[in-house]
Amino acid sequence: MSEPKSRLFNDQGELVIPKAVVGRLSLYLREVQHLIRDGKETTNSTELGKLLGVTDAQVRKDLAHFGQFGHPGVGYRCQELVDAIKNIMGTNTTWNVALIGIGNLGRALLRYKGFHEQGFQIVAAFDVDDDVIGFKVEGVDVYHIQDLAEVVKAQSIRLAAISVPSHAAQAVVDLVVEVGIEGILNFAPVTINVPSQVRVIGVDLAMELEQLAFTVVNRDSKS
Amino acid sequence: MSEPKSRLFNDQGELVIPKAVVGRLSLYLREVQHLIRDGKETTNSTELGKLLGVTDAQVRKDLAHFGQFGHPGVGYRCQELVDAIKNIMGTNTTWNVALIGIGNLGRALLRYKGFHEQGFQIVAAFDVDDDVIGFKVEGVDVYHIQDLAEVVKAQSIRLAAISVPSHAAQAVVDLVVEVGIEGILNFAPVTINVPSQVRVIGVDLAMELEQLAFTVVNRDSKS
DNA sequence: CATCTCTTGTTATTAGTTTTACAGGGAAAT
DNA sequence: ATTTCCCTGTAAAACTAATAACAAGAGATG
Structure with a gap:
């Protein structure tokens, strides 16, 4: 009868997102917002990686920290991603x-x-x-x-x-x-x-x- | 007949200073300049550590990357430290x-x-x-x-x-x-x-x- | 001059981060 | 329906950074 496993919280109920990831989160947000502005609906780890100058694996690992909303065979839906990051960052509200x-x-x-x-x-x-x-x-x-x-x-x-x-x-x-x-x-x-x-x-x-x-x-x- | 060991260069003659250290170098410089302005002639790893919010060991390790100019039992001479960091950063000249x-x-x-x-x-x-x-x-x-x-x-x-x-x-x-x-x-x-x-x-x-x-x-x- | 204190430079250990590699889910095509 | 291709999530390995621990240098003190 263990709690459902969460990537977001550890045993003490503390949020666990590595420092390094937090620093990149804003970068992801910025780039995905640009993609949306350019009319793109989905993106993927390879594209995001190129935009940020990191590897595709890094992108996947970073994003996996706050849930599973990547779609295998498709990638990430831009709007979904923006919403999720804003939620995490606390900027879903002004x-x-x-x-x-x-x-x-x-x-x-x-x-x-x-x-x-x-x-x-x-x-x-x-x-x-x-x-x-x-x-x-x-x-x-x-x-x-x-x-x-x-x-x-x-x-x-x-x-x-x-x-x-x-x-x-x-x-x-x-x-x-x-x-x-x-x-x-x-x-x-x-x-x-x-x-x-x-x-x-x-x-x-x-x-x-x-x-x-x-x-x-x-x-x-x-x- | 090997080259004298250097903390600054690796086998390929490349400068090796960890990213993380470079980021703190400017912080050290700023704090030591403030100490000088306050009339201090020497400082030490514990004091610098407190000012930057890092451990004393971290300070010593960081500074050791670019030479040995700490003085055991004394600490670091502020002016010496400033000159050394400016040299490394390239800001000894305008x-x-x-x-x-x-x-x-x-x-x-x-x-x-x-x-x-x-x-x-x-x-x-x-x-x-x-x-x-x-x-x-x-x-x-x-x-x-x-x-x-x-x-x-x-x-x-x-x-x-x-x-x-x-x-x-x-x-x-x-x-x-x-x-x-x-x-x-x-x-x-x-x-x-x-x-x-x-x-x-x-x-x-x-x-x-x-x-x-x-x-x-x-x-x-x-x- | 021996001893004590302070503080460094460095080694060993532990922690954190990135990269690599791959199993498997899902869409598209035949 | 099966195959093919794409792309994710994650485990393991490699790498990088931070912390702890300590031997040894240098001045101060008696």
Whole structure:
């Protein structure tokens, strides 16, 4: 009388999807959405593999982690795949996002249309500069950061993107954590400290260029 | 009469630094630079480990990949470490970078000061919009993209950051490759195709948010 | 100078990831 | 209905990375 076997949960009821797979999930989603836009109804592991630059076996193994919806002899139905991945990623429903820091990058993020298409909506922006507070930027209200708690609650905001100067980052993060934000996308090029229940992803643009420089300098390396 | 053993090169004379290590190298660099700014002269694997969120053993193993400059009983001298990492990364000298696409994000990138501090300088910008061509944005000349070859050559540009709309990305990439650019930082949320000798790093901001959403939704997962 | 403490570099072990190989399900064709 | 072909899911093998454990180097201390 054992439980039905699941690829998704282990004995402790914890979701078990390898880190490496999660990183590729978004990539699969993006490519399959493009395929749909191009009018394709089904795809297969070989095609997806070529698009992502991984082997076909890798694709099958990755996708098998969250159920069996491949169709032998046919492949994967694109829409089915998109729905499944969105479910796993949690983007089958829209996330409200707060943006903190209306500098160059902050403004660019507000104007960026790509977020909405993937299920994210910047619903409020925050700063400490009186020149922007009270105005709308790209249709989004800009509040003083002291109003964060109130707005976050009223709008059910769970994620925050932080684009403030490095020296202000940790203080802002502390505030953001205090008001109950669950995930932070940090654009400041510093490591920030958060309690363990809060998730952080850092995007450091200079670091990306550095990685690029490395791969160029060591072009024929095995790394 | 065998060659002296090297941690850097294998039998074929290829540089062997594991992918995973390269990804952390930039992180080490960033943290050690912060330590120097805070007036510290030496650090050690335990301290670095805490700053990066990895074990001390991991730090030692990573750094050991590119020589032996740790000092037993003392640790690592910060400046020595920074110089060594910059050498490996290729950022001991400044890289000239071209920016293609002067939209929201492009402008934000032009204004971003962090690149220069890490050894990157955007020396020329390109677009197809007559409203910006011929002007300077943030002190950087904006050229028509048809002048790319000429400017790239004149300014010894080896890297390009691409912040054009998705639908234009591949065409721009083809052009950029044709004029001999060696590395591309792609901000368009599409996979681009390049010949094998050209290196690409993609930055997809919606995808980063997606990854964040996943970690929030599956907060207590093992992945 | 011997000893103690700190901290590295490295080896051995364990864990995680990718690749390879193939059995079998399902559609299409004859 | 049988055969053929395609394509998945998965087990096993190969590879890569992370962790743990420790011998030995270097400064500090008495």
